[in-house]
Amino acid sequence: MANHSEFPLWEVFIRSHGGLNHKHVGSLHAADAQMALEHARDVYTRRMEGVSIWVVPSTAITASDPADTDPFFEPARDKIYRHPTFYDIPEGLKHM
Amino acid sequence: MRDFLLLLADNTQILGHRLGEWCGHGPELEIDMAMTNLALDLIGQSRNYYQYAAELEGAGRTEDDLAYLRDAREFRNCLLVEQPNGDFAHTVARNFLFDSWHYFFLQALCQSNDERLAAIAGKSLKEVTYHLRWSSEWVIRLGDGTEESHSRIQDAFDNLWTFRGELLTPAPFETEAASAGYGVDLHAIRPLVEDRLSDILAQATLQRPEDGWMQSGGKTGRHSEHLGYILAEMQYVQRAYPNSVW
């Protein structure tokens, strides 16, 4: 069967009503960006899942390499001074 | 008012029904789902009109009585919407001819002096704005796609053009509705519809067919043979097991 008619793959990101970040929700096939947006609307927002859609060609995504997991993510582990619980404050102190 | 409501209800019901026939058979999963969304919007709209019509009657009938227990001669829908799906190009062309009228019609209906009707129109307009966008884009894609798609969509417009006149030609009850202020003056929206048609057809590199003889009759219950078959399927269960709750 002809391969040239297969729609390319797109990744879909949706921002929900709550106003948080766009979140990856899945993928779909579409011939162009316009169609990808509409397909995303028709497939991924049928239950009021969002108020904003991004579509990105899957081929445009650069992902981190699982082999880099240690050098990428381990070094953050012991930097506990970045978190508020690292600091002791007197019991009675409010609103901090 | 009753005939006018039934016109709106039957138009959306029958077109929604036709689109429902595509479910599971679309050219690709995403397109299949898009067409079902259109169907669901349209059937939802028809329910609003049927419910209103049933309430106005005050005879204790329901939306289902109106949809399932009237015969073809009592249906008020335009001939266009009962035309078979044909290939995807026919469906797209039929929907575009309908949407490009429906959109401007609803815009005007939002000004209806009947509050309930204006509210239904307002809600429907949001949906139909998307429908028009969907069908316009597909007209352009098919028209300006491959040689095959171009000739298929041109063919579809050539075949369906004769049904478009009815959309813009008022039946007596529509003239009455317009002058009473709850309906729509079709003459006023005609230029808007014509412009949109020409614009999209041009973008799609398609020939605008000649405005020759236009079919009519749907609005007054003189339908094509297709409607009888639609109703035969649609009403079969209700007719075979009368007085039952489903």
Added chain:
Amino acid sequence: MSTQVSLEERFQARIDAEQKIEPKDWMPEAYRKTLIRQISQHAHSEVVGMLPEGNWITRAPSLRRKVALLAKIQDEAGHGLYLYSAAETLGISREELYNELLSGKAKYSSIFNYPTLTWADMGAVGWLVDGAAIMNQVALCKCSYGPYARAMVRVCKEESFHQRQGFELLLTLSKGTPEQRAMAQDAINRWWWPSMMMFGPNDSDSPHSAQSMRWKIKRYSNDTLRQKFVDMIAEQIKVLNMTLPDPDLRWNEERGHYDFGAIDWTEFNEVLKGNGPCNRERLAARRKAWEEGAWVREAAMAHAAKRQQSV
């Protein structure tokens, strides 16, 4: 060789630790192949599964039922789409997967090779067939392959109304006229055993199960899920005031489960081989949709290319 072993060991260790495997992670070839087979079979089932219910869209007897049925079948298209996407992360295209289905090489759930004969079938399918599917799918939300598990979470969320609408439909019939009651009972009778078979062969005859359990792409055995299903349905049918077509069905106090009769696998195997009442029709319908859609997809691609050039 030794690095291969250690890779496999590390892979299994991650799975044992309930970590998710993601597309770019190293995985044994057999894991990848098994997943592709399982996910694509599942995807095909969703898409072919649209057909038996699609058969009643135009005949739905009320507008409320009509929109519910349409929305339900549309969800199944979505499920197919999510699952094909999950399979695609394993390095196979949707088109390749379609070709496997359309050429008859790939399998899909045999249940969809049975015909939907009356309106009550829409109830029985929603209640029993979706009910059985949900049992499987809930279990798969915790499967080891990330994209599959995430697709399942989404599917399960959407499934929640499918079984309810089926049950509600049957409940309405059960309170209706004698004809409606008979219609409902007949549908239950026809769909019960095929639904039971959806969980697959008995554990003793299930060759792939052990490895799949170790890989956590299957979390419960066929018989465990089947028992759960029977226990659920045997209670729910009381509300319908109808019966299941199994004379051996009874509560077993000692086991804390319902006992049920032996499944006749002869018919199941015949349907699996392609001899079910609708195997040919179902594939023909999918093939027709795909082939008749070819010019549409080509046109869209051609137009997209033109648009790109003119930018």
